Amino acid sequence: MxxxxxxxxxxxxxxxxxxxxxxxxxxxxxxxxxxxxxxxxxxxxxxxxxxxxxxxxxxxxxxxxxxxxxxxxxxxxxxxxxxxxxxxxxxxxxxxxxxxxxxxxxxxxKTLAGIERPAIAKLMPTMRGTSCVLDLGANVDCSPEQLYQFAVMGSALYGALNHNERPSVGLLNIGSEDIKGNETVKAAGELLKASRLNFYGNVEGNDIYKGTVDVVVCDGFTGNVALKTSEGLAKMLTEFLKEEFFKSWWRKLIAVVAMPVLMSFRHRMDTRRYNGASLLGLRGIVVKSHGGADKLAFYYAMEQALEEASSGVLSKISETMSGHAAASADPLEI
Amino acid sequence: MxxxxxxxxxxxxxxxxxxxxxxxxxxxxxxxxxxxxxxxxxxxxxxxxxxxxxxxxxxxxxxxxxxxxxxxxxxxxxxxxxxxxxxxxxxxxxxxxxxxxxxxxxxxxKTLAGIERPAIAKLMPTMRGTSCVLDLGANVDCSPEQLYQFAVMGSALYGALNHNERPSVGLLNIGSEDIKGNETVKAAGELLKASRLNFYGNVEGNDIYKGTVDVVVCDGFTGNVALKTSEGLAKMLTEFLKEEFFKSWWRKLIAVVAMPVLMSFRHRMDTRRYNGASLLGLRGIVVKSHGGADKLAFYYAMEQALEEASSGVLSKISETMSGHAAASADPLEI
Structure with missing residues (x-):
């Protein structure tokens, strides 16, 4: 409805x-x-x-x-x-x-064992394929532990969907050095370094689309701003491109000739194909479609749900979290 | 050097x-x-x-x-x-x-009277012209008062450069409702509402490029991520467009025909024209060029410095801040 x-x-x-x-x-x-x-x-x-x-x-x-x-x-x-x-x-x-x-x-x-709060995760197109970015807006303030849990959840989702056992994880920050960022991000970096995840280190905003890592972890405020800023920029650039092709009858003629190329470009950057956002960390699969989605976009959100349901992402999260709990209980094992 | x-x-x-x-x-x-x-x-x-x-x-x-x-x-x-x-x-x-x-x-x-910390501000292209966005990375954690000061500084810069007495100010958030966001952003919203600035309210990431407001205020962590995410996305889209036009000899031919349109599109989204970032809030004008800038980009950073130096932006900030101090001292005036 x-x-x-x-x-x-x-x-x-x-x-x-x-x-x-x-x-x-x-x-x-x-x-x-x-x-x-x-x-x-x-x-x-x-x-x-x-x-x-x-x-x-x-x-x-x-x-x-x-x-x-x-x-x-x-x-x-x-x-x-x-x-x-x-x-x-x-x-x-x-x-x-x-x-x-x-x-x-x-x-x-309810949330899975070891997960304090669910996060919103999305696959985003990158220059090297897709990356999973989370949280995209469910949690405005996050503790280092929560950011670590997001990393576990994102790795499980990306790994399950792409049959990748050890997806690389990046922590969204404003510089690649360890000393950058606020206290929460620095502490999350320490947790990730000590974890069994394939932690790459800090990444910056441009790394999202570069595809530097498979999973990008951030708090919901930053993630939401990054996502919506991207939406706004993509819209503006599409609009500008259209305007340039509509400036004169001559240019409109060129647009007709270039149509197949423009259409395949448009298809490639079609955000509808990336519509499904997963509510991760719950004891069940819930996928959120954009409110403004059309039929095709909503269809892709259903595809996302199907892929998640078939790939066992929930048990993957639980496994990692229980492995984490075991590791914490046994300091020799870390 | x-x-x-x-x-x-x-x-x-x-x-x-x-x-x-x-x-x-x-x-x-x-x-x-x-x-x-x-x-x-x-x-x-x-x-x-x-x-x-x-x-x-x-x-x-x-x-x-x-x-x-x-x-x-x-x-x-x-x-x-x-x-x-x-x-x-x-x-x-x-x-x-x-x-x-x-x-x-x-x-x-040193900073101007009433300004706790300087911020990095930049004019960004939007669908309606340009907007000033700050802070872009100088201040990772910001108090509500600092966000308010950024709003004063951004308004002064935008106003001076565009001869606009009352630029509109938006607070970057993850929803337009007052209840959205973290405690800092909510408190900053209250300060801005009570101020003499032309406060529009909360804006979201996509509003930056929509050009909803003249000045977008955020902490340096969020602003830096938004800026760099934009850089990454623009680069990816340009790369994709290029790839589409290079896929076959036939498409390359189309590219030649479409070249004038593609070049004017490229010029329009040329980030070199927006290279200069102002270090605002200091008792003097300092403009930062991107480290990777070429001759043209650095030239535009010099243009930005010249415009600032000619427009009296520093005295504008001081005026607003002293007006603010006077207003605070006299509760009847608010």
Missing amino acids: GGDHGTHVTVPAALKFLKAHPEVNVVLVGLQDAIEAELKARHAKTGPRLRIHHASEVVAMDEPPQLALKNKKDSSMRVAINLVKSGEAHACVSAGNTGALMATARFVL | GGDHGTHVTVPAALKFLKAHPEVNVVLVGLQDAIEAELKARHAKTGPRLRIHHASEVVAMDEPPQLALKNKKDSSMRVAINLVKSGEAHACVSAGNTGALMATARFVL
């Missing part, structure tokens, strides 16, 4: 997803009437692979998370997360209110 | 600057022999508008700022800043070690 377009986006995306993945079933959670109307408009029907699970309430995009959690016990996002909790669903995908989704997921699913 | 290319960049940039601004004189500060050799190679001579001021030491790009400050009293950056202090020069431009430049400038020039 969530996002700027509700079922107009989520339902067609689900139909596309069902076609692409014949081994997966989909449960549409929300207002039965709205979902049925959307299905009908798309000439689609429920069946063994597609069912509707009614939920009588909807969390508004601007609703305070704590109020949504307290008052809307039959909201679509709450019910969908309940399905994950009960094991009826392997993952939940939502385009709804991020804060409410995080608060509800945390309340219903 | 500073930057990755030393006099090979600074000297030709200075020569270009002298030609473009017949009303301005330039003092080249550094190792006399190196500067003379570079001038000779460029068939240029010293004269009434161009003189050399010898300084026997050079601060290395990776030298710890405090050591440079303590041990290199005759470094080119120290001597250049001394010239600003004594009034012999109206501004200092350096491509050298940022930390050392900041530490030296702060030690020699």
